[in-house]
Amino acid sequence: MRQVKSMKDTIWKRHSLAVSTEYTQANFTWVLSLVLTVIFLWNSISFKTGDVHPVVFGLFCVWAVTTVFQVCITRKMKKDLLQTGVIQPGTRHLGYVQLVGLLAGNIFAGAFAFNLVNAKKSVEYTFAVYTLLTQLAVLAISSVNLFKPYVSDTFLPSMGTLLLIGLFYLVVLILIVLHVHEYEAPRWMTWVALLLLATAVSGNLFALLLGWSLLMKTRSSDHSRMLKWNVTWEKITRNSTAMLGMFFILLMLAISITSRFTFDYALAVENNYSAILQPPSAAYPFGTDNFGRDVFSRIVFGARISLLVGLAATIVPGVIGGFLGAIAGYYSNHVDNWIMRLLDILYSIPGILLAIAIIAAFGANTVNLIIALSVGAIPTYARTMRANVLMVSNYDFVDSAKALGESDFAILFKQVVPNSLAPMIVKSTLTIGGAVIATSSLSYLGLGVEPHIPEWGNILKVGSSYLETNSYLAIFPGLAIILLVLSFNFLGDGLRDALDPKLD
């Protein structure tokens, strides 16, 4: 009898190890930290001369320490889970030490530590943590300008504002830990929420999410709506890769808005013949190109274009394709056949080729690029929407709307379409990455954004001609593209897991 009980106990503990999302995140964090540590080590030593690069080597040492500490925490968590089935408070307190890793820029360890120290996490807590992290990252990236020979006039006031906002976020985080519970928040939090919504203007969309979520909890008594919101976001926030992706995308967004005030556009576009093809240094973190332009500033300003074109080339075909697909799926066979056969024509031309043909006809500039990429993407969205509308229009609530005498058009756009949006959101998140790649590819071919605008593909095009001598010119913009696309793919995968009803 006792044996059976202890066996059950062991199984339960093993199970708690397997389902613990914190333990999964701990593993994920140390693996990623280790990979980056190795990359730092690799780059700190020059193999030809045997010299050691002091800054990079220092980075490697700090990262190595955080990685080792992370491994220790992970092992302790495993022990806790196997022995007692829960993570002990002592282990959780180690998270406060790991928070120091943020100083070295180890964002993975920082996010993990915030996650670890709080045992009962509300959705708001996660949002507040990422709001703060985003603000810190924006500040860190902007403060690179301090090493420049000169900064823009708006640099100091805007940095001050950003710092104040960052402090405010820290206060909000503490308030949330103290006062906010799963389904309720004190009434006075409304003002905090409104302030958060106001600060979201600086591009930190996590603040927008947090403000909205708080506002809902303080004002609304609709329990089912809150439950739905909580369940959806809990699924996403549990997924550390999805959150990492979302963090990077929103960071890029915040940077592209704040860079207007904290970065000097002249450094990115104006020629400076006294600083041609400089290797990476404190003043020029990613070096300078053949016209003496600062590659770091160029990449920061390039994020704007990539996000803009990527989003536009997703929203435009999403709306057009979604509309056509909805009509094809809801109305008669004839309409369906006509629309889908016509879209088949578009579908059979590879997107890049169609874009090249359209740009050949109308010239290379940003607007034409968006149009060219949009046209080719319409059929994909139309197919997704059509399949969902076909499914949703068989549901009972559509029948009851019909029985109440609603017109077909109203049923389609008030009942059917809102209920078939989830797969469209997933699909578009996954295809934004493709649009970003297509944008930079076309720019690389000279068919995309105008060559004088700092865009990642354009920067790479310049870099490709200095591959032998100044390879960093081609490496850094490429890394930026990969990170952004990877983030969209991570987020898309996470959204699919959270929104796809098939998995429930």
Add this chain to the structure above:
Amino acid sequence: MSHKAASFFGHSFRKASGRTAYQVLLLLAGLPLHLFTYFSYIRNGRDRQYTSMLNSVQSGLADRGQKEKWLEEYKDQLERKQKFFRENVSPADIHREAEKLADEKLSAESKRISEMRLEQTGQKKETYFSYFQSLLQKPAFLVVSFIPGFFMYVLLFLMSNPFILYIAERLVQSVGVIIGVAVLVFTILYISPFDPATNILGESATQEQISNFNRLHGLDLSYWQQLWNALKGIATFDLGSSFAGNEDVAASISNKFPVTLTIALFSVIMAIVIAIPVGILSATRPNSFLDYSFMFIALIGLSIPNFWQGLIFILGFSIHLNWLPATYSPGHALSLIMPVVVLGTALTASIARMMRSSLLEIINEDYIITARAKGLSYAQTLWRHAIGNAMIPVVTVIGLLFGGMLGGAAVTEKVFNIRGIGSYIVDKQFIPDIPAIMGGVVYIAITISLVNLLIDILYALLDPRIRSKIDHS
């Protein structure tokens, strides 16, 4: 024998005449025969009986005041509905609406009654098609009409086989899509605000030179004439000469196409060889460290832009290590490696992800549990029941992605300096060289359509589910 044939054709005819497009085709194929039989159909005039029956029934119904009764009923219904929804509708509107509904009911009802009566007396309402079908059932008619209606019989024979019908439908669809592609691309290039003549001859060209150039390349013709010439050119592999350099477009395309196709083909092979085992390994150990690492690498593979990967490969393997040549040269096998890997990376990643999710879905199906319950080992269920079925959506995806790969080849070709069709189109787009761009894009679209057509037909032959769906349609 002839009885069998007659009932065979009759059956096939009945099935085919359900769809308007097939009716038209059958009428066209057997036109001389149909002229003759239609004449006899009119002469026979058994249909007139139906019309008179219909009239008598209708007047009978009207005499009995049936229509007024329906009218009252509908009025009552409409008024209740209006009360329920609290709508404001004038009585005149209601009356009109009710009148309409009553009229519809009257005609529908009289049709139903007269058809029922005809059936009771052993006659059917006769259309031309049912008349023709009854003729087809007679062996004598078959023998007499075999020569004039030969084409129609061939068509009927083909239509009787659901596979041939399916393949024919897919073929017609592909041809339609290809024509659509050609029209679309031509129209896009036609409405371009650029003028190739001034681009090639320079700003200083005289009006006469420009009009000469336009006449030479047929640019002075109307839109429809140019479109017709372009379509004809694509069908006959004669696209004329390119605007710049005056080279034969079809010949240059046929020179460059094999290069692109070879690289693409090797990439697909590489992708399949790597991705399928990776997908199977991941799916059989879900959420393990191996699975996470494979899927992480696959996601990175999906996120790398082709041209950047190409540049990094050149930097690493050509400049630093000096293992592989940086540019492609025909006949040099080593120079093929980097382009193939670069072009195939995204495909490999997609297939591996697809294979994993598809296999995971199938492993959790009931029939796999049944197979396990019956005593098959894990490996047996996996290899005999799961993997084959999991491959079905994967092959479709390979077909679809192959198209994207041919399109994306332009970037890879530019990086490695390969003279393929993709870089040809990119080089020609600055002018814009209409025949060259159009030929390149349309022939790529044709290749993609053919590949997808082939895959669909293979499915029709191999997948029992699709087979039964075709049989029952």
